Amino acid sequence: MENTEIKNHQIKINLPGGIVSVGDLSVMLEILEKAGIENIRFGTRQQLYFSATPDQLDDIDHGFLISDTDFEIDADKYPNIVSSYVAEDLFNSSNWLREGVYKDILDTFSYTPGLKINLIDNSQNLIPFFSGNLNFISSDIGSYWHLYIRFPKTNIIYYWSSLVYSEDIALLSEAIENTILTQRNLYYDQQEIDGQPLETAVRAGGSFLFQEASSPLKLPDFQLPYYEGFNQYNGKYWLGIYRRNELFPISFLKELCVICSKTRIGQLYTTPWKSIIIKGVEPSDRKLWNAVLDKNRMNVRHASNELNWQTEDLCEEGLKLKHELINGFNTADLRTFKLCFAIKINPKSGLFGSVIIRKQNQPIAEPTEALFDLMHTIDFNPNSKHYYTYATGISKVNLLPALSSLCETYYQQQTLVAGEQPDHYYETSPRAEPELTYVHQCKHCLSIYDEAWGENSMNIPAGTPFSALPAHYRCPLCEASPSEFNPVIKESLNTF
Numbered sequence: 001m002e003n004t005e006i007k008n009h010q011i012k013i014n015l016p017g018g019i020v021s022v023g024d025l026s027v028m029l030e031i032l033e034k035a036g037i038e039n040i041r042f043g044t045r046q047q048l049y050f051s052a053t054p055d056q057l058d059d060i061d062h063g064f065l066i067s068d069t070d071f072e073i074d075a076d077k078y079p080n081i082v083s084s085y086v087a088e089d090l091f092n093s094s095n096w097l098r099e100g101v102y103k104d105i106l107d108t109f110s111y112t113p114g115l116k117i118n119l120i121d122n123s124q125n126l127i128p129f130f131s132g133n134l135n136f137i138s139s140d141i142g143s144y145w146h147l148y149i150r151f152p153k154t155n156i157i158y159y160w161s162s163l164v165y166s167e168d169i170a171l172l173s174e175a176i177e178n179t180i181l182t183q184r185n186l187y188y189d190q191q192e193i194d195g196q197p198l199e200t201a202v203r204a205g206g207s208f209l210f211q212e213a214s215s216p217l218k219l220p221d222f223q224l225p226y227y228e229g230f231n232q233y234n235g236k237y238w239l240g241i242y243r244r245n246e247l248f249p250i251s252f253l254k255e256l257c258v259i260c261s262k263t264r265i266g267q268l269y270t271t272p273w274k275s276i277i278i279k280g281v282e283p284s285d286r287k288l289w290n291a292v293l294d295k296n297r298m299n300v301r302h303a304s305n306e307l308n309w310q311t312e313d314l315c316e317e318g319l320k321l322k323h324e325l326i327n328g329f330n331t332a333d334l335r336t337f338k339l340c341f342a343i344k345i346n347p348k349s350g351l352f353g354s355v356i357i358r359k360q361n362q363p364i365a366e367p368t369e370a371l372f373d374l375m376h377t378i379d380f381n382p383n384s385k386h387y388y389t390y391a392t393g394i395s396k397v398n399l400l401p402a403l404s405s406l407c408e409t410y411y412q413q414q415t416l417v418a419g420e421q422p423d424h425y426y427e428t429s430p431r432a433e434p435e436l437t438y439v440h441q442c443k444h445c446l447s448i449y450d451e452a453w454g455e456n457s458m459n460i461p462a463g464t465p466f467s468a469l470p471a472h473y474r475c476p477l478c479e480a481s482p483s484e485f486n487p488v489i490k491e492s493l494n495t496f
Contacts, residue, residue, distance in 0.1 A: 012072045013070070014081075017085050019083075028048075028067070032060065035052065035059040035063070038250060044274065046082055049314060082118045082132060090233055092121050095140075101166060118130075118131060120138070126271060133149065146217045157385060158196075162212060167209075175205060223337075242274070252296045259288050263281070265281070312346055317345050339355055340353050340355070357403075371394060374406060375388060375390060390402070440482075441486055449469075451465050457476050
């Protein structure tokens with residue numbers, strides 16, 4: 001029998017900086033509702049998604065053409081520009097990076113970037129720092145930014161030698177992108193990349209204003225803020241809304257836009273946690289917002305251990321696994337404070353997390369039980385791109401015990417760091433300076449071998465020196481031999 005099933009298309013609309021005006025959103029929602037679309041989603045790069053049949057898409061295409069709304073069909077050629085604008089006044093206290101600076105930078109982009117660009121305040125933790133290809137992070141000098149380049153489809157990071165001026169970000173991004181994409185064999189999906197020739201070529205090809213950094217970038221200790229519900233700030237409230245199934249009903253969003261218009265709120269904000277935030281709610285208007293939440297049966301006080309998860313966009317398998325693991329965490333009353341988890345079904349997805357649950361890529365011709373690898377970033381810093389492999393080949397039924405064990409390991413480490421020291425530690429007699437700790441790093445994929453941890457996946461116990469590794473040892477991520485590892489100072493890795 002002929003398969004007559006209609007295939008839905010996935011449509012993506014970029015919301016630059018994670019900002020959308022109430023007027024623009026209202027127009028989009030009206031077009032989608034008329035076409036019969038009931039729900040939309042928000043993505044990890046602060047973009048908007050929805051699913052449509054071919055017939056619905058014909059109507060939507062016409063409406064978007066009239067409203068001048070750019071969109072992509074079943075594609076992600078042009079990633080959204082991510083910013084921490086949503087966190088301003090709520091989760092950070094920047095000295096100079098304010099609303100006008102973000103908007104001025106976004107307005108200078110006269111091209112549509114093909115690389116992922118992040119504009120990040122260095123004092124907040126809501127938005128990941130290094131999930132882009134071009135990561136601009138505010139410095140302690142007004143209007144100047146650190147630039148960390150993460151080359152496409154790699155975890156190789158290059159630090160630009162000087163700070164970048166705000167007004168140059170768009171032009172510099174375009175110059176870097178053109179150089180990288182025209183020399184893909186040097187900078188794209190490679191195991192070894194030298195970023196210095198790229199910087200030299202870009203500097204020679206344009207006139208940019210640079211500034212020497214007065215101090216290195218220092219990231220804040222990670223603690224994901226609670227990003228939903230009503231919360232006070234500056235004499236007003238902000239409202240965060242998270243959806244367990246990731247679906248935002250269009251009818252509900254239209255009602256939010258009506259209240260925003262009535263109360264003179266001009267824009268909404270999206271987050272990489274697939275939620276939305278509304279700022280500037282006056283205390284006297286809370287009853288209006290509560291009424292629409294009640295009418296639509298919206299719960300806005302989920303447990304924190306449900307809000308600290310990242311799953312891939314439009315991935316039902318990852319979302320289902322997230323719910324299963326959260327239920328297990330709740331049953332076990334597992335503490336996950338200061339941790340965040342990412343589920344990678346697609347190995348190339350660039351998710352943010354201190355604990356990574358990665359599905360193994362198994363041959364389609366051999367349908368077997370799904371197996372997973374469990375990794376964590378160095379010192380459980382979610383902004384790091386340096387991974388330890390905790391365990392490999394874990395069945396789904398064993399994921400929860402493995403995660404529980406890993407969480408226990410993390411809190412044991414935190415207890416030691418917090419200062420459970422012997423009595424003589426507090427003596428006032430002089431003490432020798434602590435020695436630097438060396439670990440070994442794969443030069444291809446940047447994985448770490450730390451003898452303090454060993455390598456569980458290869459039955460190498462903690463305490464095994466690198467020089468004593470067995471002949472069969474290989475990098476757990478790219479299978480490089482020990483000769484392909486370089487010694488690095490462990491403390492120096494904490495800057496990423």
